[in-house]
Amino acid sequence: MIDAKRRILLKGSLGAGAVGVAVGAGLLAPRAVLAAWPEAAFKAEDQSTALKDLLGSDTIEDSDKVKIKAPDIAENGAVVPVTVEGEVDDAKSISIFAAGNNTPLIASFEMSDSAVPFVSTRIKMAKTADVVAVVQTADGLLGASKPVKVTIGGCGG
Amino acid sequence: MASNIKIRAKNSNGVTTVKSLMSHVMETGLRKDKETGEPIPAHFIQEVTAKWKDDVVMTALWSGGVSKNPYLSFKFNGGEAGDPIEITWVDNQGNTETGTAEIS
Numbered sequence: 644m645i646d647a648k649r650r651i652l653l654k655g656s657l658g659a660g661a662v663g664v665a666v667g668a669g670l671l672a673p674r675a676v677l678a679a680w681p682e683a684a685f686k687a688e689d690q691s692t693a694l695k696d697l698l699g700s701d702t703i704e705d706s707d708k709v710k711i712k713a714p715d716i717a718e719n720g721a722v723v724p725v726t727v728e729g730e731v732d733d734a735k736s737i738s739i740f741a742a743g744n745n746t747p748l749i750a751s752f753e754m755s756d757s758a759v760p761f762v763s764t765r766i767k768m769a770k771t772a773d774v775v776a777v778v779q780t781a782d783g784l785l786g787a788s789k790p791v792k793v794t795i796g797g798c799g800g
Numbered sequence: 801m802a803s804n805i806k807i808r809a810k811n812s813n814g815v816t817t818v819k820s821l822m823s824h825v826m827e828t829g830l831r832k833d834k835e836t837g838e839p840i841p842a843h844f845i846q847e848v849t850a851k852w853k854d855d856v857v858m859t860a861l862w863s864g865g866v867s868k869n870p871y872l873s874f875k876f877n878g879g880e881a882g883d884p885i886e887i888t889w890v891d892n893q894g895n896t897e898t899g900t901a902e903i904s
Contacts, residue, residue: 759875
């Protein structure tokens, strides 16, 4: 009798454990909550694949309407301040890439009609590389890049 | 739970600038524990939604490449002193947090 109960208890906790692992591995909860999170784009190991998956195209027109503010030299790659501004009227989104990272897509900001095309945040950079900003407009993608020298990488700790 | 999102919002000449600081480890999933060598599981904010009154002004989609304890600033047209700003994040482990502030 005691043995039988123990078995049920074990079975129960094993089942719960499996669900816990699934949630922890990002298999269950995030999908349910965040249907829109573009997993493939964020896991892409090159910028072109990430862009195609995220915005449907990797054709970027270099534009001086896209302004990137980032330090020339970042002493700590774990915290690199980046500000992006798009001098356009119809920006739909702003995406930020760190070209030297394993998965270059850092963030994408979807703008509502009232939003001003401006974002400022802090990103991690694995090594010296370009920070690339892409502003999505009705007419296509406008981009700019800015080299940042990283003296201590941000992904190793 | 008390909110860990700090928000400052200020309107100037019709444009509201919002600055916010969130409290989060932002683990990429690529790092290893220095002592045990075990990989540290990914734990980062995936989505941040910013609202002015009931309107979503901006939705940010993030990877673990955003720095620990993320800083986020954005701007929008409109907003008056006293209007509520609400920022909500959801991370890859299903945790969520919301912070609110008034435009000053």
